[in-house]
Amino acid sequence: MAMHTDTTLPADLAELQVQIEEYARGHGLDFFPTIFELVDAEQLNAIAAYGGFPTRYPHWRFGMEYEQLSKGYNYGLQKIYELVINNDPCYAYLMKSNATTDQKLVMAHVYGHCDFFKNNAWFSCTDRKMMDHMANHGNRIRRYMDRFGVEDVEEFIDCCLSIEDLIDVHSPFIKRQELRPRFDIRSSSDDEDDSLRAGRFAAKGYMDRFINPPAALQAELTERRRQRVQDEHFPVEPMRDVMLFILEHAPLRSWQLDILSMLRDEAYYFAPQAQTKIMNEGWASYWHSTIMTRQGLSSADVIHYCDHHSGTMATSPGRLNPYKLGIELFRDIEDRWNRGRFGRDYEECDDLAAKRDWHRDTGLGREKIFEVRRIHNDLTFIDTFLTLDFCREHKLFSFGFNQEADYYEIESREFPKIKQRLLFGLTNRGQPLITVRDGNYKNRGELFLSHEFNGVDLQLGYARDTLQCLTRLWTRPVHIETCLEGVPTILSFDGTEYTQNQVTTAEAKASNV
Amino acid sequence: MKVERDQSRFRQIVRGKIRQNLRKYVTHGEMIGRQGGDLVSIPIPQLDVPHFRFGKNGSGGVGQGDGEVGTPVGTAPGEQGDGKGQAGSDPGAHMLEVDISLEELAQILGDELELPNIEPKGRSNITQEKTRYNSVRRLGPESLRHFKRTYIQALRRQVSSSTYDADQPRVVPIREDKRYRSWTTTPQPEASAVAIYMMDVSGSMTDEQKQIVRTEAFWIDTWLKSQYDGLETRYIIHDAAAKEVDEDTFYRTRESGGTRISSAYKVCADLIAREFAPADWNIYCFQFSDGDNWGEDNEASLRLLREHLLPAANLFCYGQVESPYGSGEYMRSLRIGLSDSNDKLVLSEIRDKEGIYDSIKAFLGKGK
Numbered sequence: 081m082a083m084h085t086d087t088t089l090p091a092d093l094a095e096l097q098v099q100i101e102e103y104a105r106g107h108g109l110d111f112f113p114t115i116f117e118l119v120d121a122e123q124l125n126a127i128a129a130y131g132g133f134p135t136r137y138p139h140w141r142f143g144m145e146y147e148q149l150s151k152g153y154n155y156g157l158q159k160i161y162e163l164v165i166n167n168d169p170c171y172a173y174l175m176k177s178n179a180t181t182d183q184k185l186v187m188a189h190v191y192g193h194c195d196f197f198k199n200n201a202w203f204s205c206t207d208r209k210m211m212d213h214m215a216n217h218g219n220r221i222r223r224y225m226d227r228f229g230v231e232d233v234e235e236f237i238d239c240c241l242s243i244e245d246l247i248d249v250h251s252p253f254i255k256r257q258e259l260r261p262r263f264d265i266r267s268s269s270d271d272e273d274d275s276l277r278a279g280r281f282a283a284k285g286y287m288d289r290f291i292n293p294p295a296a297l298q299a300e301l302t303e304r305r306r307q308r309v310q311d312e313h314f315p316v317e318p319m320r321d322v323m324l325f326i327l328e329h330a331p332l333r334s335w336q337l338d339i340l341s342m343l344r345d346e347a348y349y350f351a352p353q354a355q356t357k358i359m360n361e362g363w364a365s366y367w368h369s370t371i372m373t374r375q376g377l378s379s380a381d382v383i384h385y386c387d388h389h390s391g392t393m394a395t396s397p398g399r400l401n402p403y404k405l406g407i408e409l410f411r412d413i414e415d416r417w418n419r420g421r422f423g424r425d426y427e428e429c430d431d432l433a434a435k436r437d438w439h440r441d442t443g444l445g446r447e448k449i450f451e452v453r454r455i456h457n458d459l460t461f462i463d464t465f466l467t468l469d470f471c472r473e474h475k476l477f478s479f480g481f482n483q484e485a486d487y488y489e490i491e492s493r494e495f496p497k498i499k500q501r502l503l504f505g506l507t508n509r510g511q512p513l514i515t516v517r518d519g520n521y522k523n524r525g526e527l528f529l530s531h532e533f534n535g536v537d538l539q540l541g542y543a544r545d546t547l548q549c550l551t552r553l554w555t556r557p558v559h560i561e562t563c564l565e566g567v568p569t570i571l572s573f574d575g576t577e578y579t580q581n582q583v584t585t586a587e588a589k590a591s592n593v
Numbered sequence: 594m595k596v597e598r599d600q601s602r603f604r605q606i607v608r609g610k611i612r613q614n615l616r617k618y619v620t621h622g623e624m625i626g627r628q629g630g631d632l633v634s635i636p637i638p639q640l641d642v643p644h645f646r647f648g649k650n651g652s653g654g655v656g657q658g659d660g661e662v663g664t665p666v667g668t669a670p671g672e673q674g675d676g677k678g679q680a681g682s683d684p685g686a687h688m689l690e691v692d693i694s695l696e697e698l699a700q701i702l703g704d705e706l707e708l709p710n711i712e713p714k715g716r717s718n719i720t721q722e723k724t725r726y727n728s729v730r731r732l733g734p735e736s737l738r739h740f741k742r743t744y745i746q747a748l749r750r751q752v753s754s755s756t757y758d759a760d761q762p763r764v765v766p767i768r769e770d771k772r773y774r775s776w777t778t779t780p781q782p783e784a785s786a787v788a789i790y791m792m793d794v795s796g797s798m799t800d801e802q803k804q805i806v807r808t809e810a811f812w813i814d815t816w817l818k819s820q821y822d823g824l825e826t827r828y829i830i831h832d833a834a835a836k837e838v839d840e841d842t843f844y845r846t847r848e849s850g851g852t853r854i855s856s857a858y859k860v861c862a863d864l865i866a867r868e869f870a871p872a873d874w875n876i877y878c879f880q881f882s883d884g885d886n887w888g889e890d891n892e893a894s895l896r897l898l899r900e901h902l903l904p905a906a907n908l909f910c911y912g913q914v915e916s917p918y919g920s921g922e923y924m925r926s927l928r929i930g931l932s933d934s935n936d937k938l939v940l941s942e943i944r945d946k947e948g949i950y951d952s953i954k955a956f957l958g959k960g961k
Contacts, residue, residue, distance in 0.1 A: 126596035129596060140603040141642065143596065144603045146596045146599065147600055147603065151692075230602075234602075241642045242643050243644075246645070395656075395658060397660065397667070398666040400657060404657070474657060475658055476656070476657055479653050479656050479666050481649050481653055485665070488653065488666045490656075490663060490665075491653060492662060502655045505655070511647075512645050512646065512647060531645070536647045536648070538645055539647060543645055545643030549643065560645075
């Protein structure tokens with residue numbers, strides 16, 4: 081259990097750590113205390129399978145992950161070099177069998193990540209004691225398994241996990257609304273007239289106009305009507321945090337509520353990592369290469385380092401390597417701000433030759449990249465800093481699926497298209513945007529979700545299975561409005577059967593209330 | 594570590610899924626082509642946790658490298674920008690491929706069909722030689738040259754003869770430096786078994802029937818292999834005349850002409866007499882036909898069965914595959930002709946693909 085406390089680093093590595101840490105600080109990196117653990121390949125694969133947390137709750141999916149990782153490792157197809165956990169202190173793992181050059185490189189890389197975790201705004205609301213809380217979640221879930229049976233608990237976890245991406249990544253920073261109490265079905269069974277009658281005070285006839293002014297009564301009535309509509313259709317605004325909505329309104333047992341809320345916390349903890357993959361890896365790669373090439377390498381390390389570094393940066397046609405894209409963008413930004421290639425003068429310069437040789441000794445590069453790492457996420461990073469020149473230099477292209485040929489092919493080398501594709505893939509972490517629209521759909525307590533359609537269909541098989549999981553959480557029929565092959569459609573699951581109905585315009589309007 | 598618990602839980606779920614779908618797997622021949630060595634990949638439906646996600650249609654991404662517009666970049670590129678890479682899993686197919694060893698598969702098959710373990714007859718004294726590469730020699734074929742040892746030897750020679758120049762570290766092995774991997778052989782005792790498959794390839798057996806035979810034979814093989822190390826398999830095809838062929842020919846040949854089952858029995862009996870002495874070998878015979886034999890041949894067939902094959906074999910299984918052309922006549926004459934017969938003979942009628950499952954159970958359920 082307490083894996084992260086009982087291994088100490090051997091003397092040579094401990095010395096190395098002190099050295100690398102000093103280099104990292106020297107460059108201005110700022111991080112939580114960092115603890116390195118030395119583990120063998122099997123342990124590393126296991127820890128990686130648990131998303132970095134050796135103390136996580138039990139679930140078959142981790143076993144599956146582990147099997148894939150260790151198979152890949154045993155067949156020599158893949159190897160995990162580095163694993164860091166966003167926590168205070170940071171935990172990082174080193175693989176025993178790695179050569180010293182690798183250990184140096186990994187340490188330098190890890191300090192890049194630790195700096196990023198500590199300083200990037202998107203991580204500012206993450207739980208820095210997650211190591212402890214994960215262990216706590218593990219204990220609680222194990223206890224529920226003992227009490228309610230492994231299969232029941234695991235099946236419930238499966239359902240929760242299928243909606244783990246349906247959270248509102250902005251919500252930690254924003255207070256959107258007051259949390260409303262659970263929907264009470266009885267309150268709407270009141271007689272309409274009663275509940276909609278404005279509160280009149282008793283008054284003599286001649287005084288009535290003054291004690292119960294008609295305007296005020298009218299205003300009160302309107303307010304009550306509005307309130308009434310809200311009660312019938314909740315949430316008031318479409319709600320992105322589907323997990324929270326289920327947590328607040330689904331008829332779950334207390335252990336189920338507890339598990340769902342734990343898994344929601346974990347989802348929020350991991351969300352910034354998915355939002356900053358390119359930046360985070362780019363930043364760490366930038367720093368390992370800077371530290372290694374300026375200070376870390378001995379002459380004996382060079383070849384091994386180059387081999388490893390170029391392996392990490394390798395690109396292949398059908399996949400964008402976040403390490404490579406990230407590091408190159410940071411370098412590009414640094415270069416542009418060093419030479420003053422930004423701002424209005426530069427943008428508006430029409431003289432190509434002057435533009436090419438533009439150099440104004442501004443020297444702001446280093447400062448700029450630190451600022452970038454503090455305030456951006458992948459989406460805004462790419463949006464702000466991906467330029468036409470960069471796209472050309474790095475031979476980026478966009479690819480799309482050719483339905484006739486049944487393969488992906490290069491679609492365009494035009495800058496706007498490439499950027500659009502890239503941004504699309506990063507928007508909402510590359511996942512469909514789903515919101516809760518109504519928790520009392522058709523006044524039957526059914527759950528109505530809506531997919532904010534942006535041109536790409538949902539994968540139908542997955543959508544159906546996810547609906548099934550949602551139905552088990554909600555315990556009533558669940559619907560989702562989306563578009564299939566250009567036709568607005570409502571997919572439904574009622575507990576036993578799927579249905580798929582095209583939406584008429586009238587219905588679409590009604591559901592917009 | 595506790596990951597083992599989750600791993601075994603995962604395997605348990607996989608086995609459960611396989612078990613649930615076993616009849617389907619057995620029925621469809623799809624995994625037969627998939628075997629590589631001892632492992633088969635089995636497509637398992639939805640073992641991943643479902644999420645709302647984008648379909649393939651209209652999806653795409655950004656890549657890096659050379660190529661013109663229209664250049665293919667693959668059928669399932671990795672998802673970019675995704676924190677957890679699920680390499681190799683094709684999102685469109687909605688399937689997970691799980692590797693499972695044939696042995697484990699056989700075990701599941703055995704459990705599910707309630708097949709008893711086979712009791713091999715007479716622990717035979719036959720030994721087989723097993724080869725292990727565990728030594729190094731100075732002579733050998735170039736293909737077995739041990740690069741590292743050779744190199745070390747050359748380096749050693751150069752250093753000791755002071756021809757090694759540290760500034761120009763060029764090491765060139767000469768003939769005496771070369772080292773080769775070598776092997777030793779050890780004898781291993783083994784209980785031996787052979788499965789002899791006989792099939793009617795006359796015109797009335799269509800591709801559909803043969804596919805059924807192929808699928809059933811795969812499962813029978815899988816089971817027998819789990820019971821015996823180094824199972825031998827032999828194949829005999831026949832129409833009016835019979836011959837022994839290799840596996841590929843067995844499944845591909847289609848002849849026209851009549852049917853004389855006794856010809857196959859004759860070849861089979863000869864084969865046993867020549868190579869598989871019944872005292873030393875566990876012999877399994879499987880015959881597949883649509884049951885359309887030449888009338889006057891039935892008697893000869895039954896005689897061969899009674900006198901030669903049944904006494905030699907552990908088990909003789911006859912599977913009659915229903916075809917639009919066959920009369921199914923032969924099964925009847927077997928029933929009548931060998932009604933007194935011993936329990937070594939198993940008959941099964943396979944109407945269609947769905948029948949394979951029960952047929953296997955009938956054949957192997959005796960535990961012989």
